[in-house]
Structures are given as C-alpha cells and as structure tokens.
Amino acid sequence: DAGVTQSPTHLIKTRGQQVTLRCSPKSGHDTVSWYQQALGQGPQFIFQYYEEEERQRGNFPDRFSGHQFPNYSSELNVNALLLGDSALYLCASSSDGYEQYFGPGTRLTVT
Amino acid sequence: GDSVTQMEGPVTLSEEAFLTINCTYTATGYPSLFWYVQYPGEGLQLLLKATKADDKGSNKGFEATYRKETTSFHLEKGSVQVSDSAVYFCALPSPGGYQKVTFGTGTKLQVIP
Numbered sequence: 017d018a019g020v021t022q023s024p025t026h027l028i029k030t031r032g033q034q035v036t037l038r039c040s041p042k043s044g045h046d047t048v049s050w051y052q053q054a055l056g057q058g059p060q061f062i063f064q065y066y067e068e069e070e071r072q073r074g075n076f077p078d079r080f081s082g083h084q085f086p087n088y089s090s091e092l093n094v095n096a097l098l099l100g101d102s103a104l105y106l107c108a109s110s111s112d113g114y115e116q117y118f119g120p121g122t123r124l125t126v127t
Numbered sequence: 128g129d130s131v132t133q134m135e136g137p138v139t140l141s142e143e144a145f146l147t148i149n150c151t152y153t154a155t156g157y158p159s160l161f162w163y164v165q166y167p168g169e170g171l172q173l174l175l176k177a178t179k180a181d182d183k184g185s186n187k188g189f190e191a192t193y194r195k196e197t198t199s200f201h202l203e204k205g206s207v208q209v210s211d212s213a214v215y216f217c218a219l220p221s222p223g224g225y226q227k228v229t230f231g232t233g234t235k236l237q238v239i240p
Contacts, residue, residue, distance in 0.1 A: 020170070049227070058131075058216050058230030059171070072226050106170060108228075115161075115220075116228060118171040 018043065020109050020119035028125045029097050037092040037122045041109030047071075048090040049116060050082060051106040059106055065090055094124075102126045129154045133217045133231035140207055140238050148202040148234045150191075150217035160184075160193055160200040161218040161228070171216065174202075207238045 021040045029035050041048050047066045051059035061074035065084035079095045088109075094101055102125050108116035134149040152160065162174040162184070175184035180195035189204045200217060217231040 051228075056233075058218075058232045059228075061227045061229070064226055072221075074227065108171075115173060115176070117173075118163075120168075120170040 020107055020117055022105075022107050022119040022122050024122060025120070026123045026125075028127060030127055031097055031099060033097050034093065034095045035097060035124060037094075037105050037107075037124070039090045039092070039107030039109075039119060041088050041090070041107075042117050045109035045111050045117070046088050047110045048084055048088065049108045049110070050090070050092045051108065052076070052101075053104040053106055053121070055103070062092070097126045099126050129158070129219050129221070129229045131217050131219050131229055131231040133215075133234055135232070135234065136214075137235040137237055140236070142209055142238055142240050143206045144238075146202070146204040146207045146211075146236065148215055148217075148236070150200045150202065150231060152198050152200065152217070152219050154198075154219055154222075156222055157195060158222055159220055160191070161220065162189070162191055162200070162202050163216040163218055163230070165214045165216065165233070167213070174215070207236070209238045209240055212236055212238050 049064040050062040053059040063073040068084045081093045084090045104121040106121045107119045110116045130153045159178045161176045163171040164174045175186040177184040177193035183192045191202045214233045219229045221227040
C-alpha cells in the first residue's frame with residue numbers, strides 16, 4: 017500500500033512565476049492538508065480539502081490556492097512567487113477526523 | 128490561539144544517553160498531543176500520541192506523558208541510538224477532529240557513537 021506521494025521532489029522557480037505541486041493521498045483517505053515548512057521551522061498549516069472543498073485555511077495569502085479532485089488527489093498552486101515562498105511543502109492525508117499521514121514533501125526554491 | 132513551545136536545539140548526545148525534549152502548549156480545553164519525527168530527507172512520521180490528560184504515549188522506546196497541570200508533553204528516551212538522530216516536533220491538533228495540526232519549531236537531535 018503506497019503512502020502519501022508528492023511530485024515533484026524538487027523544483028526551482030523564479031520570482032513572479034507560478035507553481036503547481038501535486039499530492040496523492042494514502043489509499044482509503046479522503047482528506048488532504050497542505051503545510052509549508054521553512055528551513056529550521058515547524059510546518060505551518062496552509063489549508064485542508066475534503067469532498068473537493070476547502071474546509072479550513074491557515075494564515076496564508078490568496079496567492080496560495082488549491083484543488084481536490086474526485087479521486088481525492090490534490091494540487092497546491094502558488095502565484096506570483098516570492099523569495100520567501102522557498103520551503104518544503106508537505107502534503108498530509110487522513111480519513112476524515114483521524115490522524116494525518118505525511119508525504120516526503122516537495123522542496124521549492126525561488127530565485 | 129493554540130500554540131506549542133519546545134526546547135531549542137540542536138541537542139547532541141552520546142549513544143545510550145538519556146534524552147528529554149521539553150514541550151509545553153497553550154490550547155482551549157484538553158486536546159490530544161502528538162510527537163512527530165522527521166528523519167533526514169524524509170517527511171514527518173507520527174512517533175507517539177496521547178489523547179487525554181495523564182495518558183502516556185509510547186513507541187520505539189520513546190515516551191511522553193500528557194500533564195494538564197503543567198500543560199506539558201515532554202519526550203523522553205532512556206537510551207538513545209545513533210539511528211534516533213532526527214528532528215522532533217511536538218504538535219497539537221485542532222479540537223473537534225484532526226483538521227489542523229499546530230507544530231512546534233522542532234528540536235534537532237544528533238546522537239554520536
């Protein structure tokens with residue numbers, strides 16, 4: 017049984033560009049959450065998707081948006097990239113109301 | 128709002144030494160509490176959890192006791208190994224279900240032979 021998978025593993029973008037990160041949840045999970053982990057910091061909650069709707073959102077600007085597909089996979093989109101968006105982006109999946117399982121992350125570098 | 132404070136690292140210990148990583152929290156009510164571990168180059172793994180006051184979570188030789196009187200959830204291990212080298216995060220899920228997890232800043236542990 018594959019766990020949570022994320023793609024790509026690493027990504028380098030230029031300021032002002034847009035990026036899309038992808039996540040496939042663990043089998044049987046219907047809820048996907050996204051977190052941003054800056055270097056040397058703990059993960060910060062971005063938002064959570066359930067039944068293709070954004071259910072809860074952290075303190076992130078509208079430049080951060082997402083989507084959940086009928087197969088429960090999810091995308092995180094970031095527009096107008098800033099240098100400060102450089103971080104490890106973690107996806108976590110869960111079966112609604114239960115503990116979250118994390119993927120290995122996507123390392124985004126903005127130059 | 129909810130918050131988690133954990134001791135800063137890095138912590139360097141010799142193999143077989145005793146480990147304590149302090150964690151305190153601020154939250155409404157009596158939430159569940161977690162410890163996550165992040166090995167180099169990997170994502171987060173749930174190490175242990177406690178769901179109510181005075182519960183003790185344990186896994187892989189690690190233990191943590193949920194102390195509501197001191198709002199603490201300190202992580203301990205009696206004898207660390209080189210393979211325990213990682214970053215440890217204390218975490219607090221939102222009430223009413225694990226919809227949002229608030230993490231501490233992490234404590235890096237390095238165990239030397």
